[in-house]
Structure formats: C-alpha cells, structure tokens
Amino acid sequence: MSEIEKLQQMIDESKRIVFFGGAGVSTESGIPDFRSVDGLYHQKYDYPPETILSHSFYISKTKEFFKFYRDKMLCLDAKPNKAHLALAKLEEAGKLTAVITQNIDGLHQAAGSKTVYELHGSVLRNYCERCGKFYDAQFILDSKEVPLCECGGRVKPDVVLYEEGLDQQTLQASVKAIQEADMLIIGGTSLAVYPAAGLIDYYQGDKLVLINKTPTSRDSMANLVITDSIGEVFSKIEIS
Numbered sequence: 001m002s003e004i005e006k007l008q009q010m011i012d013e014s015k016r017i018v019f020f021g022g023a024g025v026s027t028e029s030g031i032p033d034f035r036s037v038d039g040l041y042h043q044k045y046d047y048p049p050e051t052i053l054s055h056s057f058y059i060s061k062t063k064e065f066f067k068f069y070r071d072k073m074l075c076l077d078a079k080p081n082k083a084h085l086a087l088a089k090l091e092e093a094g095k096l097t098a099v100i101t102q103n104i105d106g107l108h109q110a111a112g113s114k115t116v117y118e119l120h121g122s123v124l125r126n127y128c129e130r131c132g133k134f135y136d137a138q139f140i141l142d143s144k145e146v147p148l149c150e151c152g153g154r155v156k157p158d159v160v161l162y163e164e165g166l167d168q169q170t171l172q173a174s175v176k177a178i179q180e181a182d183m184l185i186i187g188g189t190s191l192a193v194y195p196a197a198g199l200i201d202y203y204q205g206d207k208l209v210l211i212n213k214t215p216t217s218r219d220s221m222a223n224l225v226i227t228d229s230i231g232e233v234f235s236k237i238e239i240s
C-alpha cells in the first residue's frame with residue numbers, strides 16, 4: 001500500500017481528526033516559512049528574525065520591528081492552497097474537529113475552516129495598546145513607521161512575539177482537541193518552537209501522521225511519515 005493509500009485509509013476510518021500545522025502549510029500560498037532554505041532565517045537582515053520578532057525588540061526598536069513586519073510578515077494577497085482547502089472540507093464533512101496552527105496568516109479561515117486555534121495569534125487583528133481600538137492589517141500596511149491609533153496609542157499586532165506567553169484559553173482548547181482526537185495529522189512544521197510543539201504529546205492514539213518536506217525530530221514517533229509537499233499530498237486525498 002502506498003503512503004497516500006495508507007493516509008486515505010486512516011482518514012476514512014477517523015471521525016475526530018485534528019490537524020496541527022505550521023508555516024510549511026502556507027509556503028505553497030507564497031508565504032515564506034522560517035527554516036526552509038528559502039525561509040526567512042536564511043535571508044540577510046541586520047538582526048536575526050527571532051530577535052526582531054521578540055517582545056524586547058518590539059519595545060526597544062519599534063520602528064525597525066514594523067519595517068521588518070510590514071516587509072516580511074504581512075502577505076495580504078496570499079490565497080489558501082490545496083492543504084487549507086482540504087482541511088476545511090474535512091471539517092465540513094464532519095471528520096475533523098479542529099485545526100491548531102502556529103501560523104498567523106488567517107488562511108485556514110479564508111479556506112472556510114471554522115474551528116481554528118491560532119496559537120501565535122493573527123496578523124489580521126491589531127489593537128491600540130492604549131484604548132484597545134481594533135485595526136485591520138491594511139491599516140498596519142498603510143501606516144508609516146510606528147502605527148498609531150487616533151488616540152495616539154501604539155497599535156500592536158495580535159501576534160505572539162518571542163518572550164511572550166501563549167493565550168491560555170487557546171492552549172487549553174488545543175490540548176482538549178488533541179486528547180479527544182482519533183487521528184492527529186501534523187504538517188508543515190519543524191516542531192522546533194515551544195511550547196506549541198509540545199502539544200502533540202497529548203495525543204494518545206495510533207494514527208499519528210507527519211507530513212513535512214524535511215525530517216523532524218518527531219518522525220520516529222509517527223505511525224506514518226510522508227516526506228512531501230503538504231498541498232500535493234492533500235490534493236490526492238478524497239474527502240466524502
């Protein structure tokens with residue numbers, strides 16, 4: 001049986017699939033990830049990306065933070081790809097209970113997924129740090145230097161920066177979904193960023209599938225490892 005046939009069989013047998021993904025899910029939509037060869041970590045900046053995307057950098061060098069953020073993190077023209085669309089279809093078919101994502105691009109919701117736990121927030125939501133007024137991503141894109149609210153406060157993206165904690169409710173809902181899952185599909189993530197990556201340890205079942213272009217430290221614990229592009233893989237799966 002081929003890997004795709006095995007994946008198809010596991011999906012056919014499951015009713016409470018959870019998908020756990022990362023930046024690799026959106027590379028086929030044209031958004032660069034962090035750790036691939038053409039990812040952001042391999043491009044040259046004055047500071048490493050994890051430094052720029054940290055809370056202390058945001059506070060001390062806010063102007064530089066927003067320059068990088070506007071250039072590299074806001075990809076507002078990106079469209080959902082075959083992986084996002086297939087996951088939305090699995091949910092609609094009543095087979096998938098949640099998508100848990102480290103991504104901040106909103107593409108799962110754009111594809112139609114309803115239950116999406118965004119562990120690291122979303123570029124689509126931005127709030128004034130003083131009065132709490134909401135701003136969309138276009139506002140950040142159009143602003144010059146540091147985006148300011150009409151009240152004069154600074155507008156911060158609702159994105160979890162390095163050194164910041166994850167939202168407890170989102171974490172708890174993710175843990176619950178994984179604990180109750182009869183199948184866990186992990187895809188497009190290096191599983192290098194904690195605490196997000198640690199969530200997969202809550203899965204107890206025997207249908208753990210890992211779909212990633214490159215090997216991860218967790219390949220040995222998976223029941224099925226597919227080393228391929230996730231959009232390609234999902235385009236071969238039939239969902240009924």
Ligand code: CNA
Pocket residue numbers: 021022023024025026027028031032033034035036039102103104105120187188189190191192193211212213214228229230231
């Ligand atoms: P990562 O560490 O960059 O790892 C991505 C993984 O995906 C790598 O192992 C790649 O080999 C693999 N990969 C790349 N393209 C594909 C593909 N088409 N099919 C299958 N596998 C592929 O990214 P992680 O998500 O693991 O790291 C977590 C960070 C990255 C989170 O904090 C995110 O917020 C952050 N990030 C998000 C986005 C986004 O929202 N689209 C973009 C860039 C970074």
